[in-house]
Amino acid sequence: MAGKPVCHNGHDTEPAAQDQPGAWVRAYGRLPLPADLNWLWTIGAILCAILALMLLSGLTLTLAYTPDAGLAFGSVEGIERRMPAGWLLRAMHMTGASFFMLALYIHLLRGLYYRSYQPPRRAVWLSGCGLLVMVMVTAFAGYVLPWGQMSYWGADVAGKAVGALPLVGGWLEGVFLGGDAPGTPTLHRMFALHFGLAFLIVAMVAGHIAHVHARGSSSPSARPVEVTGALPFHPYFTVRDMLAIVLVAITFVGVLCFWPELIAEPANYRPANPLHTPADIEPEWYFLPFYGMMQAVPFKLGGLLLSGGAVAVLFAVPWLDRRAGAACGAPALVRVFAVAVLICSAVAAACAGLHHMQGYWLLVARLGMVGYYAYFLAYLPLSGRLQRGGAA
Ligand code: HEM
Known part of the structure; x- marks a missing residue:
């Protein structure tokens, strides 16, 4: 029957304009999502x-932090000891960084495993890769701020690595450090970067999520x-998201209160000393796979290119995987095995990054690097053939 629906008393049943759900409710609350997520x-x-x-937590910490080589370490100590609940805020910020990176890696691996980067979600994947780079730069800049031994020597290693780039290396090193060695100008740069990128990340996340909802x-x-x-986003997925957030929050509080040394690096509780190089300079755990790859190559530029390439290759994933459509071509067992090799390779490179790069550990780092790159440069392009072979 054509025409507007009419109820038995003859009134028009179509909701009046003011009863129509708003754009927000339509785009988010009622968004239909696959029921099998x-x-x-x-x-x-x-x-x-x-x-x-x-x-x-970061904005609150900023109130008491001083980005000056002579004062930074003391201001962080002041936050820990004198600022009300400062120790808690700082612990939340530090532990939060590790939880964030862990969640980010799981999010990325989920995308790789389920091939969420396939059209029409290429732009979502690319914005995610952009976010990864921004988060990494923000995390690195944040680690320099307390101006402990690892902060100082981490900045020194990064500055020298950037300096190894041909042609622009020397200039970039100068821009990065603001002088010949890490000092107050470096801290100003890192503080500005850390603070500014945080807001850019928020804007980019908004775009990333809007893209997911559009596609x-x-x-x-x-x-x-x-x-x-399909099920609407609310209440089906909002409830599950909230439950997951509560579970992560409980784990977070557990680590914060009962296992704080899991994440903190003891060497960074010593003030920066340009005259004393620590026996082992190592970054936070989430940079270790890339650090291991950087160390595994005997010449600096090669190490820099291969560790940078390990992140850059992620941008090319939608084009490296030539399998048509979203349906997963390779059998589930093959996909699980491939992702397991990728994870084990990254862990191997990370473990090697924790040790002096010689003998056995050099071999482990190189094997890890080969395994990592093999996923992207061999498995992904070849899995298209696996699919075609299987379909034939
Ligand atoms: C600040 C970091 C990030 C935030 C806050 C974020 C947030 C989100 C949210 C809320 C969703 C929708 C819910 C979900 O699918 O889990 C999503 C989906 C997605 N994200 Fe991210 N993301 C981030 C980083 C990344 C990175 C690093 C990648 C990959 C390189 C990525 C790739 C994707 C993809 C492909 C989807 C769509 C998944 C699908 O098809 O359902 N994201 N992201």
């Missing part, structure tokens, strides 16, 4: 929650939503 799809919400925590979520089965069935 699993718990890995809660990581995005967890990332947003930790990002909010990082911004709030629709992929799903574990990679089947279209007409086959999997």
Whole structure:
């Protein structure tokens, strides 16, 4: 029957304009999502929650921090000892950084495993890669701020690595350090970078999420939503996201209160001393795979290119994987094995990064690097053939 629906008393049943759901409710609350999304799809919400925590704790810490080589370490000690609940804020910011990076890596691996980078979500993937780089730079700049031994020598190693670039290396090193060696100008730069990038990340996350909502979520089965069935974002996924955030919050408090030394680096509780190089200079755990790859090559430029390339290759993933459509071509066992090799390779390079790069550890780092690159440069392009072979 054509025409507007009419109820038995003859009144028009179509909602009046003021009863129509707003754009926000339509775009988010009622957004239809594949019914078979699993718990890995809660990581995005967890990332947003930790990002909010990082911004709030970071902004509060800024009130008492001084970016000056002579004062920075003391100002951080002041936060720990004299600022009300300063120790808690700093611990939350430091532990939050590790939780954020862990969640980010799981989010990325989920995208790789389920091939969420396939059209029409290429732009989502690319904005995610952009976010990864921005978060890494922010985390690095933040680690320099307390001006402990690792902060100082980390900045020194990074400055020298940048300096190894041909042609522009020397100039870039000068821009990065603001002088011949790390000092107050370096701290000003790192502080500005850390503070400014945090807001750019928020803007970029907003774009990233808007893109996901515009393009629709992929799903574990990679089947279209007409086959999997759809459920509205609220209440089905909001409730699960909130439960996941609560569980992560409980774990977070557990680590913060009962296992604080899990994340803190003892050497960074000693003030920066330009005259004393620590026996082992090592970055935070989340940079270790890239640090291991950088050390595994005997000449600086090669190490820099290969460790930078390990992040850069992620941008090319949608084009390296030539399998058509979102349906997963390679059998599940092959995909699990490939991602397991990728993770083990990254862990091997990270473990090697913790040791003096010689003998056995040099071999481990190189094997780790080969395994890591093999996923992107051999497995992804070849899996298209696996699919075609399987389909034939
Ligand atoms: C600040 C960091 C990030 C935040 C806050 C964030 C947040 C989110 C959120 C809320 C979603 C929707 C829910 C979900 O699918 O989990 C999402 C989806 C997605 N993200 Fe991220 N993300 C971040 C970084 C990344 C990175 C580094 C990548 C990969 C390089 C990435 C790739 C994706 C992809 C491909 C999707 C769509 C997944 C699908 O098809 O359903 N994101 N992200």
